[in-house]
Amino acid sequence: MLPGPYPLLSGQSLAGLEIGYETYGRLNADGSNAILICHALTGDQHVASLNPRTGKPGWWPRLVGPGLPIDPDRHFIIASNVLGGCSGSSGPGSIDPATARRYAMGFPVITIRDMVRAQALLLDHLGVGILLAVVGGSMGGMQALDWAVAFPGRVRNVIAIASAARHSAQNIAFHEVGRQAIMADPNWAGGAYPEDKPPAAGLAVARMAAHITYLSEAGLTAKFGRRLQNRDADKANAGGFGFDAEFQVESYLRHQGLAFTERFDANSYLYITRALDYFDLAAPHDGQLALAFAGTKTRFALISFTTDWLYPTAESRRVVRALNAAGAAVSFVELESPFGHDAFLLEAPEMNRVVDGFLRAGE
Amino acid sequence: MSLRPDLAAIADAVPAGARVLDIGCGDGALLAHLRDTKGVDARGIDVSAANVATAVARGLSVVQGDADADLADYPDAAFDMAILSDTLQAMQRPAAVLAELVRIGRRGVVSFPNFGHWRVRGSLAVGGRMPMTKSLPVSWHETPNIHFCTVDDFRALAVTMGLRVESADFLSGGRRRGGALANLLAEQAVFVLSR
Numbered sequence: 001m002l003p004g005p006y007p008l009l010s011g012q013s014l015a016g017l018e019i020g021y022e023t024y025g026r027l028n029a030d031g032s033n034a035i036l037i038c039h040a041l042t043g044d045q046h047v048a049s050l051n052p053r054t055g056k057p058g059w060w061p062r063l064v065g066p067g068l069p070i071d072p073d074r075h076f077i078i079a080s081n082v083l084g085g086c087s088g089s090s091g092p093g094s095i096d097p098a099t100a101r102r103y104a105m106g107f108p109v110i111t112i113r114d115m116v117r118a119q120a121l122l123l124d125h126l127g128v129g130i131l132l133a134v135v136g137g138s139m140g141g142m143q144a145l146d147w148a149v150a151f152p153g154r155v156r157n158v159i160a161i162a163s164a165a166r167h168s169a170q171n172i173a174f175h176e177v178g179r180q181a182i183m184a185d186p187n188w189a190g191g192a193y194p195e196d197k198p199p200a201a202g203l204a205v206a207r208m209a210a211h212i213t214y215l216s217e218a219g220l221t222a223k224f225g226r227r228l229q230n231r232d233a234d235k236a237n238a239g240g241f242g243f244d245a246e247f248q249v250e251s252y253l254r255h256q257g258l259a260f261t262e263r264f265d266a267n268s269y270l271y272i273t274r275a276l277d278y279f280d281l282a283a284p285h286d287g288q289l290a291l292a293f294a295g296t297k298t299r300f301a302l303i304s305f306t307t308d309w310l311y312p313t314a315e316s317r318r319v320v321r322a323l324n325a326a327g328a329a330v331s332f333v334e335l336e337s338p339f340g341h342d343a344f345l346l347e348a349p350e351m352n353r354v355v356d357g358f359l360r361a362g363e
Numbered sequence: 364m365s366l367r368p369d370l371a372a373i374a375d376a377v378p379a380g381a382r383v384l385d386i387g388c389g390d391g392a393l394l395a396h397l398r399d400t401k402g403v404d405a406r407g408i409d410v411s412a413a414n415v416a417t418a419v420a421r422g423l424s425v426v427q428g429d430a431d432a433d434l435a436d437y438p439d440a441a442f443d444m445a446i447l448s449d450t451l452q453a454m455q456r457p458a459a460v461l462a463e464l465v466r467i468g469r470r471g472v473v474s475f476p477n478f479g480h481w482r483v484r485g486s487l488a489v490g491g492r493m494p495m496t497k498s499l500p501v502s503w504h505e506t507p508n509i510h511f512c513t514v515d516d517f518r519a520l521a522v523t524m525g526l527r528v529e530s531a532d533f534l535s536g537g538r539r540r541g542g543a544l545a546n547l548l549a550e551q552a553v554f555v556l557s558r
Contacts, residue, residue, distance in 0.1 A: 301419065320426055321436040329406070329424040333415040350412070354419045361422025 002121055006090075012108035015097045019122050020088015021045050021080035024064075025072035027128060033363070034128045035070055036119060037079040038136030038143035041210075041272055042264055044087035047079040048072070053087070054263050060137075062347055069356035070135065078126065082143075083118040084110045084271040090118075092191065092267035104267055105191035112139075112279045116146045120154070133157040133359060137344035138311065139272075141302075142279050145319065148298045149281055157362040159355055161303045162344040164315035165289055165322070166280035171310065174213050175273040178206030182266045191267050203266040204257030211256045216307035216340030224249040282322075289322035296323075300330040301358040303351055305343040331358060366396055368537045369474045372553045373448055376472050376530065377401060381443035384408070384467060386430045386460075387450035391418030398423070406442070408433060431455045434463040442468045449551075451475045452508040458520060464556070465526060471556040477533075479513030479546045498550045514546040521556060529555040 004016040022045045027034055037047050039059070044051065048058040048065050064070045070077060081089040084107070092107035099106075123131070134144040134155050141163025148158045167175075185202025187193050212220075227248045230240075245251035285291035300323055304316040313334045323330040335350050337343035344351065366374060370393045377383060379401040385394050388407030391414075397403040407425035409415050418425040426433075430447070431454055445468025447460065452475055454460045464471035476498040477483075486494035493503040501508075512520070514533070521528055533540050533549035540549065 299424065317428075320428075321433075324426070324436045324441075325438055327438070327441060329404075330426060331415070331419045331424050332426040332428075333412050333419065334427055335412060335416075350416050354416050357416075357420025357422060 008114050009111045018090045019080050024077040027076040034076045034131050036134045038140035040138035040140050045079045045081045082115045086265035086268040093265045110275050112146050116150050131155045135159040137161040149292050157299045159301045164311040165319045167277050172277045177209045181205035199266045200261040203261045207260040208253045208257040213310045214341045218338050290325035293326040296328050302332045304334045305337040308341040310341040369551045372532045373472050376555050377444050383444045384442045385446045390414045391421050391423045394423050395421050437467045446472045448474045452510050457510045465558045474553045477514050477549045478511040480550050514552050526556045
């Protein structure tokens, strides 16, 4: 808990700031080995260790850990839950000291910049001055890019994977589907739902829609095709002619939706998707993204994946173009993967090779 | 690690500490050499993801991209030297790429296989077949090379485009040779150009 008030981009402010975080490894003597890892929309601070709430392993075990490119034996690794989240950081589920009740929709609207500034305060608290690197995928990559814009002197290297410098109309559209699904759930109650009666059905639908955007058509076809859930069904009644989860892909999505409701807060989902929709690094510069990075001394590495249609390669290229125009040291590679946006969380040896080489050269 | 002779000839043309862009940098061998021996600020572009991954793993700043399409992103005179090694003949629009080269770089360095070399001529004139030589090892239907030229062709294009030839180096059998009869005797040519 950091003392407030914490002013936000919207002009509102929070009375105090709570940040859930984890660290791995030790800060070295000259303080030059700190790496901040930023999580995606529904991630958390448990990047490389068991999540106490779900009992599941950390969410980036292929990139972060002993012997891996981001290594607690070499690096001081910091991962925090974003502002607005529901894993220990201030968010709509936090108690508003003014009312002694949960903020719910009374929580101020937040932005990616607000998240990044909260992380900077956490670093102050931890005694970390200049970061060796900020690393993130998806929304985490947006925070990483924003770090270089908001605190250019405080970050030496940025790695943004499967990410973008703005939310596109399509990105916003999918988020709006999710938000409307939550708000259409009678349990949502204008956001004032009791903890034991959340709008689970709405949140599950939001997750189902979003989950499709994390995959690819080829990936879905390979994994499910038109296969039916009941493998024993003979042809005569295979169709079932009903609305149960007939196809495996339906069953999979329903499971994804349901499992999500057990670990995520619906109002947090509203606030974080909103923050993403507002994100556009070029906006303060009349659409000229290069100006956002003017004079930067930070090194950048961007990685995209061939089948990612949520934040497609074209969006990474747009950032690369801007960085080149700004004269920044930038590396970029589009990696082959059939797994769509989620590829950044999966086994990707080429990604590890690029991240490792890039970080070592910047150490 | 010793560089390919044509790359060594290019490296000689690059002053220490220069800002360098290598277009079609492959796995970054030349850039790494320039960084390690001349302390240049090294950047690269290559079309192959595997090459880029290797180059980045070497600690180089390399972007996956296509010289035919992606050079427009760079501001004028962003680099002291823009290098195009053994790549011109694979470009869709070689003249446009050359123009970009001397726009982005205060100087452009271009190396290419000389299609006027006597072995190439002999292969066509006597053998009646598209040549396959040490510097052109791939058969006509597999080769990425779509725009061959001779040393004299290149000089003529430079004149047409109003480019100044600052220097020219020629190689044959992996060794440097003089400029005499280069159009006939050089296997590879390295030109330094400016606007």
